[in-house]
Amino acid sequence: MTSPNLRSAYGASLVRLGTKDKRVVALEADLGKSTQSAMFQAEFPDRYFQMGIAEQNMASTAAGFALTGMIPFIHSFAVFATGRDYDQLRNSICIPNLPVRICGSSAGLSDFGDGKTHQGIEDVALMRALPNMTVLCPADSIEVEKMMDCLLDWPGPVYLRINRNDLPFVSPADEPYSIGKVTMLRDGSHAAVFAAGVMVSRSLEAATALATEGISVRVLDVSTIKPLDREAIIRYAGGVDAIVTAEEHSIIGGIGSAVVEALRGVSHAPVEFVGIPDSFGISAEGYPELLVHFGLTSDAVASTIKTLLKGGRK
């Protein structure tokens, strides 16, 4: 039975990949118990490299591993994995298009207590802007496992955004998965919600609630944020009167931006974002409380849909 915890699923998957392929190595910056790279360490101590609290060196060291035929996974909190070593990701890894896997753990607001410095809410924007970088944001632990199974052969660098907490199961366990897939979890005719990560389950809740009011909502899991399947976005955005994006990320440069970029040049229903306004995070006692604070709730998704639909109906 898969754990609902994304980090546990990540660690277990890393061990699975390590068993399958000895090119897999893991590098850690002293957060192995949080990122769950420690599971790989226990299983493969010879292929586990503690790099200390030095993310820049870790990233370029991973480039050296990849240039020598290995598939390195590097680990830190999302905010450090993408920000502290941005230049190293850009130059050492993305320019030569190396198969380095960057695990941005405790992403978004999921490290609720540690506050602004530890909450990575602009990481998707940073990673999306890097040429060659693939950007993944799983909605549940099943999707983590399926994504990880794609990472032995996927060419080029990959950023994997991992939530710290348990998340409800939403993705269809028996459906085949491939990177780039936009998964329709529920069909509907009035509105379409493009969501990722924790906001996928919340958007499904919103769709269920709105159904009782006669509003039919389509919910899409956009777990591959880049390369974005533009055809699929345009297709799923068609035939509805409202389009909403929902993400645990700044509204600047995240999934909302990506969806609007995909829809440019085609006529489409009005779009609104559910996301974090241009601000930093904040410490809170619990994760759900923090999501409420930033309006990342099923109610927010539902009311955003209704507002758009009202405007559309005039």
Place this chain on the structure above:
Amino acid sequence: MAKPEEIQRIKKIAWDLRADVVKMIGVGKAGHLGGSCSLAEIVATLYFAKMHFDPKAIHDPSRDRFLLSKGHSVLIQYAALVELGVIPRDEMGKVKTLAGKLQGHPDMMTPGMEAVTGSLGQGLSISVGMALALRLEKSTSRVYVIMGDGELAEGQLWEAAMAAARYKLDSITAILDRNRIQATGPTREIFDIPNLEDKWRAFGWNVLNVDGHDVGAILDVLDKAAEIKGAPTVIVADTIKGKGVSFAENTAAFHNGIMTQEQYDKALAEIAESGRMVE
């Protein structure tokens, strides 16, 4: 001790490489003349004597690796790879143009390049990853990485220095091109880093010194570095920025300078004369 004829051969090559660097920069265009010329003897010794590197099998996993952490000096590496036949000679006229494969800094689109460097401070870390991976594969390949003295202000280099010592990476030979001039002036004035040798020792490295233009000494010190086990070694090479081109020596003006036709002719004439003097 290296044989005199071997030393003569490498010295000659070094001057040939310098001439190619000048030709690649050309007239009226900016190019990193100073830091390329300071490396000529070191690069010639590595590529033409010391490194296990077959120009006909540049992806051979057992090759020694060569990394220029100070990627802006890549012209001297291009010159060596042209001389070895890895890069076609006609690419030299297309350096830093849309028509060519020779980028302004090391790039994997160029045959023979081992990594992307140029954003300073990253090469030593990349060499750490290579050395760790080579160890996993039980390879005996060595990793040679060249840094600049101005570059040592980058904090990442010291992270990498700690990591290399932590993992006892004795397959790494780092070479510090201590030419004492950086982009905008003498390193002593711009950002002085005193007691360099002591700093490296404190970070867990073996430190050797060499005159970076004395081919015989370079050959010997590279041998010595390879023999030291249990820790990485840095060779502090004292060099002259712009060595061999009188108007470019010891000046920041030709860190990335532009030559007039007169200067270009003078540079090639001086280099040719120095090459002839090698007997």
